[in-house]
Amino acid sequence: MGFEGVLFYFFSAVLVTAAVAVITLRNPVHAALFLVVAFVAMAAHWIMLEAEFLGILLVLVYVGAVMVLFLFVVMMLDINISRLREGFVTLLPIGLVVAVGMMLVMAKVVGSSAFQVASPERAAADYSNTRALGELLYTEYVLAFEVAAVILLVAIIAAIVLTLRRRPDTKYVDPSEQVKVRREDRVRLVKMQAEKKQDRS
Structure with missing residues (x-):
């Protein structure tokens, strides 16, 4: 077993341990942090499989954005x-x-x-897995891509609704009432006589 095999088993052990911790820990914040560890270990697997774009995307999108949003939602919900x-x-x-x-x-x-399946052959030096993924994603799997986008949109709206709270001590402005405002209700023109300069000589 070479160095690549040692890395594979190491990241696999980290991934399995983190996944077990996600579903067994009772503190949701700690579970979310272990989910970040699981994503990083999975990204290492993708990079070892020469899918560098998917590995970097997993770290940037899920660890850098989705998990941060999830942590904010968990902390704002005040879960008992x-x-x-x-x-x-x-x-x-x-x-x-x-x-x-x-x-x-x-x-x-x-x-x-x-x-x-047999072990895949090494890709050529000029092979771009980003281009191959884009061609598959927007041609053969375009319907699944659109469905995933709608699901993520619903998840964002649900997170906003769950964290939306009415506070009696906060002033709210109704946009429909703001639109109905007229100039005559806000501005008053006052006519004044011009002052004459007095001659002090």
Whole structure:
């Protein structure tokens, strides 16, 4: 086993450990931070597979933007951690059943003949995986790309709605009332006689 194999098993161990910590930790902030670690380990796998664009994109978009937004939402919602701890024990059997079912499905899919492929050949030096990804994304998978965009838009709107709170001590302005304002209601013209300069001589 060469150096590349050592890196693969190292990042795989980090990824599995971080993923287990995400679903077992009761503090949502700590779980989100371990999810960042899992994303970084997954990005290392992408880079080892010569998909540098996907690896960098995973770090920039998910770690740099989505996880920061998620942390802000978690902190602004003021989640009651004690209530989460109460529900963790009661829902543990259901979670174990779902986890075992997902593991069986994943084992069935990965063990199928579609995943039994030979090791891929090294790409040429002038090969651009960014261009190849763009051609596939906007031609063959354009429908899935649009659906993912709509789902992300709904998630953003849901995050805004969840953090929107009415505070009685805050003044709100109705935009419809602002539009109806006329000049006569705000400006008053006053006519004044011009002052004459007095002759002091």
